[in-house]
Amino acid sequence: MKRIVSRVKLWYRNLSLAKKIHLSNLAVITILIIISGFFANRVVNDIIVKRTLNNSKQGLNNIIENLNHLLDDVEKTCQELVEHKKVQEVLSKPKYADTPEGWDNYVVVRTIMENITSMKTVINSASIYGIDGRLVGSGFINTNEFPNHRNLKGELVQQAFEGKGDNIWLDNNLVPYQIDISADQSITMLKAVMKSGISTDYVLGVLEVKISQNIFSKLYTYLDYAGVGRFIIVNKQGMIIFPDKDNSFYDNLVKENFVHLTSNHEITGRVYNYQKESFLISSNRFERLGWIIIGIIPLDDLIQDNKKVTNIIYFVGVICILLQLVFSIVMSESISKPITDLCDSMMSAAQGDLEVRVNIVRNDEIGYLSKTFNKMIDQISQLMEQVYIDQKKKRELELLSLQSQINPHFLYNTLESVCSLAQLGRTEDVFSMSKALAMFYRGALSKGRNIIDIREEIKNIQHYLTIQKIRYMNNFDYQIRVEEDILPVKIIKLSIQPLVENAIYHGIKGIRGKGKIWIVGRKKQDTIIISVIDNGIGLKEDQLHEMLLNINNRLDKHSFGLRNVDERIKLYFGNKYGLRADSRLGKWTKVDIILPLNYDLKEENR
Known part of the structure; x- marks a missing residue:
């Protein structure tokens, strides 16, 4: 049974909208007509039965009244005789x-x-x-x-x-x-x-x-029931004293179903089923002689006209169904055709035709859908254009990043430092710087990957700081403190190096004494914050404000490294992430990298 129901549901779901409308309307109106005909037939039948019962009881009462009047007259005559x-x-x-x-x-x-x-x-x-x-x-x-x-x-x-x-x-x-x-x-x-x-x-x-029994024939007109019914009189001994013609069918009906009334005083009217036929039987008691007068009407004959009315109802129902089908076709056409046109436009858009538009000629729900579809296509077109611009920008940033990765000035200065150290015979420093330079460029290239672990980025920064510390003759120290559980998190390659470079050249390089750089990584709620802090000369409030503006100004040539990092982070993670800076003049400068803790970032290999 469940399989049949499932198949019917599947079949209905796969029908076109027009066929669903036709089928639904046809089913609803057919069910309504059948129910209406059924209940109309039942109601009319009940009304006919009730009215006939009332008329029958009234007829029985009339018979009893006439019998009483007749017997009163006989008794008066007898009294005169005696x-x-x-x-x-x-x-x-x-x-x-x-x-x-x-x-x-x-x-x-x-x-x-x-x-x-x-x-x-x-x-x-x-x-x-x-x-x-x-x-x-x-x-x-x-x-x-x-x-x-x-x-x-x-x-x-x-x-x-x-x-x-x-x-x-x-x-x-x-x-x-x-x-x-x-x-x-x-x-x-x-x-x-x-x-x-x-x-x-x-x-x-x-x-x-x-007294002659012809009196019953004279009284029979009171209970004739338009020729379809009859009445029977049973005395208190259970004897049928009228009619005087043989009709065993009605006699058996009375004996089997209604003769019990001769032994009690029930006055009733109801429908009885006998030999696959239904009869409307009513009775009343003639107390003067202890008789029961029983009226019998075949129900099928009684409701024959009602069956004609029911047939007319069903005939009119068939006509209504035909008219409904015509109306349903017209209505479904007015509904399904605009939807079909909208579906065709959607298919064209799905195949890449973003120039397609729906012609709007109505202001109902379908018109609203058409307007929404056109608006959606316009937005998709704009988004496609924006994506194209963003992709172009992304490639430009990646190219600039690559150029910065292989900065010839940094490479030239490092190699020059290696030569100077070699002339001085500082072979250990030469080895350390050369090894750090090789490892730095290996990490910077990262086999073409743009996304790496924070662990790899920290190692790359260590190599970079090793080189810079030898170059600046141990003029600064550094300390790296990164929480262990954030080391596997992904980060954009070479995001920290520009910040460290900025701390060296614009921070601790201008102070007397030994500088210090801290690199701190921690988790805060659903974000990761990597801070680069130096104890350099710091910035005035207006200088800090100018630096922040330069980070967000794409046309400014200064602070290019910081702006490059900020834009790449926003491009990959969203505008709520990026760089944040703070400083105190003559004391310190801190630049934070804000990253998401949980982000399904797909690594791109270019």
């Missing part, structure tokens, strides 16, 4: 329908029932029984069939008696979880007929009313 004077009279002295008088009573009661219930289309039949359960009168309002039962079951009579005039609703003759309900099956209400005008609970008989 309180009717003629019904009370017939029940007080019952004559059953199997006798002539009973038949007359039956006809009277039936006529009363038909008159009272003729406008109640939901009532299929109404029957009145005596206290022993035998039929007293019956009227089938919405059917021509004669009653096929003569007696009311004892347990129903007992149940009505115990109700003492209350309305008792029953959904009888139903087989658990069967949809095949015969046409004569219906909902039944039992009501005990109580004796009017008597305060005690005196029961005259029982009223039985059967």
Whole structure:
């Protein structure tokens, strides 16, 4: 996995700037469109589901309200029947329908029932029984069939008696979880007929009313869900009492997922997954009969229109991607072309064409880069010219240094001293001077090297002082004290000799008595200081100031040796290094060489 990620990163880094802009914009807008479409689909789906749930619950509430209104109307009609004077009279002295008088009573009661219930289309039949359960009168309002039962079951009579005039609703003759309900099956209400005008609970008989199940078909319009949903009614025994047509798929869905609602009082609405399909199921409880009314809607049918909206979003997204590509090409061209031109100019400059310049036509970041590039090329050109001048100057200084190294006056004076010593028979001094002269010039030449160790420079100065001390007949002494740890540090060749020569000719040569020269080398923080001190005539303050000016004045012919050393040190190490002088008239003069302690100085062999 890491290897794949590394390859992708490498591939992306190697793309051109224009392709990176195209790819980045395409990736961003594609991801945004996909995310927007996804969340838009989710949000709209949630809104549709919530609204449908609310509508479903409202529809269920409407069904329950209509059922309550319908049953209230039936109960009011039944109350009118049981309180009717003629019904009370017939029940007080019952004559059953199997006798002539009973038949007359039956006809009277039936006529009363038909008159009272003729406008109640939901009532299929109404029957009145005596206290022993035998039929007293019956009227089938919405059917021509004669009653096929003569007696009311004892347990129903007992149940009505115990109700003492209350309305008792029953959904009888139903087989658990069967949809095949015969046409004569219906909902039944039992009501005990109580004796009017008597305060005690005196029961005259029982009223039985059967309600047609067509009422559910009439109520179905409240929960039609635009033709994609349906509702199911389950009684408190777990029996499906509506619909009356076989639809095992929905029946199994209810049994497996929602029938538990018949055993508790949960009123809910949620999405269920069943057989790889999703359904929006809501429910409410009809407390009067202990029923659960369940609404079922296939979710795919419900959100079908939302899928169309999502497809439109993605279609618009594709168009946006195409427009973005066109915009990205135009935008990247306006960005990448100036950068490409700038890169071409840089390549030309890298190949040595310092005349190249970028044409600046904009003031944005790219324009700023172009201005900076042109300024950089100008500075490089100036630096190249300055380097050329410095190199030329360096070679001139090296040539002058070489000329001073083989100063014919110094060589002539030394050889003349050697001859004089030889004539005087001072063979030991002749040997010492000749040996010192040879060693001095060997060190001065240094096999063509310009950079040597401080140790070598000190040895060369010792040879030089040996020669001068013999020439001046031991008229001065010298002392060299250099810290051991700075001896390996590099120094420019013949940096100390001009200072010593200056101390001899302009310092101790003009005093009476014996002169002395000290050469001291020490480390101070990140610098090295090599001091040449003499106890000569010293300098006045104005003379010291003039000497310092002469060191820094390239056109002055005086103090050439000191100026030569100072310029060479600055050329190699920088302007913060070089010579520093101080003096007290009639007492001493000191000239310091300031060098860096740590400097990666490359030795040049010329």
